Amino acid sequence: MSVFCALSNSLVADVEGFKLPYAPWKRAYSSLRSIANPLPATFLRGGTSKGIFIKRADLPEDRSEWDRIFLGIMGSPDPEYGRQLNGMGGGVSSLSKICVVGPASDAQRADGVDVEYTFVQVGIRDSVLDYSGNCGNLSSMIGVFAMDEGICAASFVDRKSNAASVRSFNTNTKKRVDTTFPISTSHEGIVPDLEMEQVAMAGVPGKASQIVLEFVSPGGARTGRLLPTGRPKDALIFKVLGHPYSIPASLVDATNPTIFVASTDLRTILGVPSQSPIIDYSDDVVLEFLEAIRHEGARQMGLNPAAQAQPKIAILSHCMVEGKVSDADIAIHALSMGVLHKAVPMTVGLCLGVAAGIKGTLAQDIVSQGRAHKAAENPSLIRIRHPGGLVDVGADFNSNGTVKSAKVVRTGRRLMKGAVWW
Known part of the structure; x- marks a missing residue:
């Protein structure tokens, strides 16, 4: 029956x-x-993240039905072990991600957009699915996936350099993201070529094809304002165990909203002696302070403090090697969903690149002080040192101070194409 x-x-x-x-x-x-189970899907690496890419046409039209499918794909929630062994997730935020990709609307195509995508950050121990922000790393593979699946053709092909560009629209932030990557010609036509040994990136072994990722007009991605409070620096007053504290912070919303604090100020409120500058970002007390700071920063940015994925919080410091300024302009330790990121979330890196170009921010203060002792190799780029290595980011500003674009170089790789059970 x-x-x-x-x-x-x-x-x-x-x-x-x-x-x-x-x-x-x-x-x-x-x-x-009526939705296939298993569901057609592709597993891709973009930058230092990996995720499941799904065609929008393979999902229910009713988006309220997506959550159950995405949780099943990733193996969430996993409250006891946090390993997502029943799904494709890897127990860390950079491996618990999904991108839904579909054709651009008629209105978007009229604006020069080729493809539309929605990014989903899937909770690990809980059932929270965050649609509020974007993933810079996985964004680098949207154009590749769209061409592979026949969702769109490249909007621009440069035969001299054998490169193609795809313009995508991110529904989370309502922003355009462009990718440019090498191509080759086969019996199937023009296809993205990811196997060239062009560039290496920190956190990923070997070299791969260069993917230039450009966020167009990234300011105000979530709040509508590059500086949500209107100031490059704010004093965040917060409480931990009933005791009040205050710390300077720069609240910047570019590609994704981020709260920046200086490691010197954090050491002061934590009581870490100056002769021991290393902060243990896995320590429960440190994490409690950082989450309290993030909550207050979120409130001042007009965002929901309870949303773990947005805004991010990052700690900035000078780059010193044996007492001397290193080849990097600034160092960063970024947390993603309460855990220290092993590299840096790319949207946070891009946000830092933008922040460094805004007068009065903590980022610009640190970069300016570091560059006072050395000549910058490329003044238009900021070299960031993070736990996984180095990354260069750039930001172009309009004459009125708005951000024209933010750029970074990524690599990616096709890992698997088939079907996934949910």
């Missing part, structure tokens, strides 16, 4: 955790049952 027949005389259905009046439950369940 089918489940629907068995329940036909019931007023309420209680199946697979649903407790809804029968008719709405039947419609929702039928809709989900």
Whole structure:
């Protein structure tokens, strides 16, 4: 006997955790049952992240039905172990990501956009799915995936350099993100070529094809303002265990909103002696302080403090090697969903590149002081040192102070194409 027949005389259905009046439950369940399981999907590395890429046409039209599918794909929630062994997730935020990619709308195409995508940060120990921000690393592979799947063609092809550009629209931030990458010609036509040994990037072994990632007009991605408070620097007053503290911070919203604090100020409120400048970012007390700072910064930015994925918080410091200024302009330790990131989330790196070009921010103060002792190799780029190595980012500003674009070089790799169970 089918489940629907068995329940036909019931007023309420209680199946697979649903407790809804029968008719709405039947419609929702039928809709989900019409979606393939396993679901066509592609597993890709973009920068220092890996994620599942899915064509929008393979998902339900009703977006409220996406959450259950995405949690199943990633193996979340996993409250006891946090390893996501029942899914494709890897137990860390940089491996618990999904991109949904589809054709651009007629209006978007009229504006020169080729493809549209939505980024989803999937909770690990909980069932939280965050649609509020974007992922800079996985954004670098949107154009490649779109061309591979025939969702769009490249908007520009340079035959001299054998490179193509794809213009994408991110629905999370309502911003355009362009990618440029090498191409080759096969019997299938023009295809992205990711196997060239062009560049290396920190955190990824070997060399791969260069992907130039450009965020167009990235200011105000979430709040609508590059400086949500209107100031390059603010004093955040917060409490930990009932005791009040204050710390200077720069609240900047470019590509993704980020709270920047200086390591010297953090050491002061933590009571870390100057002769021991290393901060243990895995220490529970340190994490409690940083989360309290992040909550207050979120409030001042007009964002929800309870949302773990946005805004991010990052600690900035001078780059010193044996007492001398290093080849980098600034060092960063960034946290993602309460955990120290092993590299730097690319949207945070790009936000830092923008912040360094804004007079009065903590980032510009540190970069300016460091460059006072050395000549910059490329004044238009900021070299960032993070736990995984170095990365160069750049930002172009309009004459009125708005951000024209932010750029960074990434690499990517196709890992698997097939189907995923949810």
